[in-house]
Amino acid sequence: MTGGVALQAAALAVLVAAGATEGGAEPHLLAGAAHFRAERYDAALVEFRVAERLGEPEAAGYAGAALVKLERFEEAVETFETASPGGHPLHDYYRALACYGARLYSCADRLLAGLGDRSGPRIAEQARAIRAELAPTLEAPPSETSLAWYRDRCEARRAEGRAALAAAYCREADALAARRGAATRAAGSDGAGPPRNGG
């Protein structure tokens, strides 16, 4: 455990203990929101984690959003995987960004597609823009090297005991393999050559 992480864990423990006696999760949600607005994402993360431990399960999704902003995408994916599905479109939007940052593009696309119009005009527009950017990557048949990368990640994360993250990489590998298989079959039926490498 690094010094920074240990310090953060200690701060979290103190805040949880204080929060249990003083007003519960609400002040921590408000403090987290203020930090998030001010782009102090590490401080926001601590507050949201405290709120979560004080009995607000939805705060796990907020912590995931802070992790996305800190570009700690794998941790964010893990957090969203284990968080209860908030049902709020913003939760899914940030979860999609976590997937995107961890190169889980099929996952990101699926979440963004599910947002539909329930997210409000701004997020809907951003979701459309991201999906448009993802489309060429997702349409191209993936190379064997790409597939191997996702499978390796899955194995590596499983070996580290990060089962939820490993499962996310395995699902992505499966989605890529299905696309590759479909492209190969299509190419075979067209009498065309082998699929070109995506990447």
Added chain:
Amino acid sequence: MRHASLAVLALAAALPVAALAEDDVTRSGGDRAMRAAHEVVREALLERATLPARPPALPDGEMMESGARADRARRDEAERAAHDRAARHGEQQRARHAGGDRDHGAAGGHRGGMHPGDSAGDCRDAAGAVRTREMHGGMEGGHMGGGHMGGR
């Protein structure tokens, strides 16, 4: 007396109801405050919801090779920096001890095979054993070529 008993009974019956009602009010007030707090967080999240900073790119062979190259470059840089630090440290030691030209094998500053503290008069033989200034008679010219600079 009978009236008093009835009043106590009525009070006893009313108390839990009143307490319950008060709990409900507190709870519903708390719920409202919590809902408001969640709304404030969502507004902050919405305000800061941006597009990804980088375009999507599947990891392919070229990317992994360039990643490995970058890792290698970082390692090389770290080794170079560590060596520079060691050399600087040696020079500082030498200055402190004011050994000047009497320093064992130190003419011309640091050179291959030196380690922190070497220029203070101590040095290492090829096996890395530290020898002091008093022992240096047997190490004339043997100061170069320690494993420290291998390959660089």
